[in-house]
Structures are given as C-alpha cells and as structure tokens.
Amino acid sequence: MKKQIVTIAREFGSGGRAIGEAVAKKLGYAFYDKDIILKTAEETGLSSDYVEERGEAAPSGNIFSYLVMGRYHNGPTLEDELAAVQKKIILKAVEEGPCVIIGRASDYILKDRPDVLSVYIHGNEEDKAKRIMELYQKDEKEAKKMMYEMDKKRAINYKYLTDREWGEARYYSLCLNSSDLGYEKCVDLICSLCGE
Amino acid sequence: MKKQIVTIAREFGSGGRAIGEAVAKKLGYAFYDKDIILKTAEETGLSSDYVEERGEAAPSGNIFSYLVMGRYHNGPTLEDELAAVQKKIILKAVEEGPCVIIGRASDYILKDRPDVLSVYIHGNEEDKAKRIMELYQKDEKEAKKMMYEMDKKRAINYKYLTDREWGEARYYSLCLNSSDLGYEKCVDLICSLCGE
Numbered sequence: 001m002k003k004q005i006v007t008i009a010r011e012f013g014s015g016g017r018a019i020g021e022a023v024a025k026k027l028g029y030a031f032y033d034k035d036i037i038l039k040t041a042e043e044t045g046l047s048s049d050y051v052e053e054r055g056e057a058a059p060s061g062n063i064f065s066y067l068v069m070g071r072y073h074n075g076p077t078l079e080d081e082l083a084a085v086q087k088k089i090i091l092k093a094v095e096e097g098p099c100v101i102i103g104r105a106s107d108y109i110l111k112d113r114p115d116v117l118s119v120y121i122h123g124n125e126e127d128k129a130k131r132i133m134e135l136y137q138k139d140e141k142e143a144k145k146m147m148y149e150m151d152k153k154r155a156i157n158y159k160y161l162t163d164r165e166w167g168e169a170r171y172y173s174l175c176l177n178s179s180d181l182g183y184e185k186c187v188d189l190i191c192s193l194c195g196e
Numbered sequence: 197m198k199k200q201i202v203t204i205a206r207e208f209g210s211g212g213r214a215i216g217e218a219v220a221k222k223l224g225y226a227f228y229d230k231d232i233i234l235k236t237a238e239e240t241g242l243s244s245d246y247v248e249e250r251g252e253a254a255p256s257g258n259i260f261s262y263l264v265m266g267r268y269h270n271g272p273t274l275e276d277e278l279a280a281v282q283k284k285i286i287l288k289a290v291e292e293g294p295c296v297i298i299g300r301a302s303d304y305i306l307k308d309r310p311d312v313l314s315v316y317i318h319g320n321e322e323d324k325a326k327r328i329m330e331l332y333q334k335d336e337k338e339a340k341k342m343m344y345e346m347d348k349k350r351a352i353n354y355k356y357l358t359d360r361e362w363g364e365a366r367y368y369s370l371c372l373n374s375s376d377l378g379y380e381k382c383v384d385l386i387c388s389l390c391g392e
Contacts, residue, residue, distance in 0.1 A: 120371075122365055122366045167364055167365050168364060168365065169316050169363050169364065169368070169371035170318045170373075173372075173373045173376040173377060174371065174373070174377070175316075175365035175370065176369075176370060177366075180313075180369040181369060181370070185389070188388075189385060189388070192384075192385070192388075193381070
C-alpha cells in the first residue's frame with residue numbers, strides 16, 4: 001500500500017532532516033522535527049498536564065525543568081516523561097493527516113500502522129563530517145567528535161525507548177545511504193512510495 | 197552516479213534472489229547466484245588451481261572435497277579457500293559487464309567501487325515463513341527453523357569473511373523490506389538507480 005506517513009531516523013550529518021523536509025514540501029505533507037515537537041509540548045501544556053496527572057512534583061510546572069535531575073530517581077525518569085509527551089504529540093499528529101516526522105523514535109511508536117513508511121538515512125563518514133563542518137562552522141576534528149557523540153546519544157536513547165539496536169535494517173521499510181545515492185534521489189525514492 | 201553492478205544480500209525467505217533475478221532480466225544484466233558461482237568454480241578449475249598454487253594438499257584436486265575437514269586445521273581454512281575462489285569469480289564477473297550478484301559477501305568484496313549499488317533485502321517474519329513453506333513444501337514450524345538456521349549461518353559467515361555485523365544498514369546503499377514494499381516495487385526502486 002501507498003504510504004501517507006513518513007518517519008525518518010537519521011545519522012547526524014546524513015542530511016536526513018533536510019531530506020525529510022524536502023519530501024514534506026514536495027508531497028504537501030505536514031512536517032515535524034525535534035524543534036517543532038518540543039515547542040508543541042511546551043505550548044500545548046501537555047507536558048505539565050502529564051506530570052500533574054501522574055501526581056509527580058513538577059517544580060516549575062514544565063517537564064523541561066526536570067532535565068537537571070538525571071534519570072536515576074525513583075519512578076519514571078525525565079526521559080520517560082518526555083518520551084510519553086512526545087508520543088502523545090506524534091500520535092495526535094498522524095491523526096491530523098499525512099506527515100513527515102523526524103526522529104523521536106517515531107518509527108517505533110508507529111510500527112504497527114501499515115500506512116507508515118519508516119526510513120533510516122545514513123551516510124559515509126567523510127561526507128557527514130563535511131556537512132557538519134559547514135552547518136556548524138566546525139573544523140574536521142570537532143565535526144567528527146560531534147558526529148560520534150550525537151550518534152552515540154541517539155543510539156542509547158533509541159535502545160532505552162525501544163529495546164532495539166540503532167541502525168539495524170530490519171526495523172525500517174527503507175534505508176538509504178545519502179552519500180551514495182545523493183539527497184535528491186533519496187527524496188525521489190521516498191516520494192515514489194507515498195501517496196493516496 | 198548511476199550504478200551498473202548490483203549486489204544483493206538477503207534474509208532467507210525475503211525474496212531477495214527472485215528480486216535480483218527480476219532486476220537482471222529487466223535491465224539486461226548478467227545474473228550470478230550461489231549455484232552459478234559454485235558451478236563456475238568447479239567448471240573453471242579455479243578451485244583446484246588455487247589450492248595447488250598455495251601448495252596445499254588437495255586430496256581430490258577439488259576444493260569442495262575439503263568440506264569434510266572443518267575449519268580448525270593449520271593454515272587457511274576451507275572457508276578461506278572457497279571465499280578466495282568466489283572472490284576471484286566475482287571480480288572477473290564485474291569486469292565482464294553490468295551484473296547482479298546474489299550474496300557471497302559480494303557487497304564487501306566490491307565495497308570500494310563507486311559503480312556498485314549494494315542492496316540488503318529483508319522482510320517480516322510471517323511473510324518469509326510463508327514463502328519458505330511454499331518454496332520448500334514445509335510446515336510453519338519447519339519453515340521458521342530453516343529461516344533461523346539459514347540466517348544465523350549467513351550472519352556467521354559474513355562476520356567471518358568481513359568482520360561486519362549482518363544486517364546493519366550502514367553497509368548498504370539501499371535496504372528494502374520486501375514485505376512492506378512488495379517485490380515489484382523493490383525491483384523498480386533498484387532499477388531506477390541503475391543505468392548508464
């Protein structure tokens with residue numbers, strides 16, 4: 001079946017977010033990335049509501065203030081709370097119509113929906129480092145450090161939320177090497193699998 | 197760049213071989229699967245030549261008779277010898293023109309060629325089991341046993357030959373879930389990346 005929801009997991013520097021944004025634009029789909037999802041969490045008040053529902057003490061009424069507490073206190077960790085809020089936003093987003101969602105373990109959250117195309121985008125190390133150097137004004141050494149740290153963090157978070165290993169092909173409908181195929185071709189391939 | 201050589205690694209029952217064969221037919225490319233490569237090894241005499249070159253004792257002048265010896269003797273194992281022969285055949289094949297090669301760690305052997313599209317094909321467990329039941333006249337339990345054993349063997353062989361983990365997206369240009377996308381769409385996607 002043709003897909004109407006696209007989730008994109010991506011290695012840092014692979015251009016996955018940009019590819020997702022181009023797909024959304026080309027198809028006229030809504031677009032949700034990390035910034036949009038976090039902003040929605042704050043604006044909608046879902047975060048503080050959720051915390052209050054659970055009867056947890058919420059120092060400022062905003063889940064983001066929990067970030068300083070670390071994850072090893074009793075009960076749900078901050079990551080659990082934030083993940084729950086993000087999950088709610090993602091589940092609400094897909095009910096509103098066709099969309100592209102970047103990261104946030106959205107592939108896992110939506111894994112049982114047959115209308116979801118789950119995509120993983122990766123790339124060659126040198127190409128990713130070059131992109132990071134340009135985007136963040138870093139030298140090569142700094143860019144590679146950022147790349148390793150960010151991907152390590154993503155892999156740990158993904159494992160924590162899903163009990164899956166980051167980057168295993170079997171969890172995705174489609175995995176693309178953006179260095180090898182080129183960004184434009186990646187956009188075309190994804191779009192060719194979507195529609196009514 | 198457009199690709200003229202396609203390597204296909206695949207989970208057992210995912211239809212990867214059939215998809216590769218359809219790609220070769222559609223593009224007019226040569227097609228090499230396990231049977232063809234092993235037959236070529238026997239026919240060309242590359243195997244016995246190779247063993248003689250190395251000064252190894254070759255009981256029957258044919259590398260396949262080594263299979264009974266296991267891998268833990270001194271010097272290159274049978275798997276090493278067979279892998280070397282297959283590598284020669286694959287390297288010769290790609291020099292002869294555009295082709296599709298199934299398995300044999302061909303993605304690793306050809307990893308430094310920019311004209312190679314390396315594909316990994318996987319599928320959902322139930323769909324793969326169903327295909328194995330039909331192809332091999334097995335019941336569900338037997339089919340799943342075959343599936344686990346075959347994929348385990350492939351993973352171990354791949355690790356042995358390449359020091360890579362089987363099924364990690366980063367080693368391939370393109371990974372496809374044939375259950376989710378359908379065989380025909382997999383063929384189309386691969387063909388759309390190949391050509392002059």
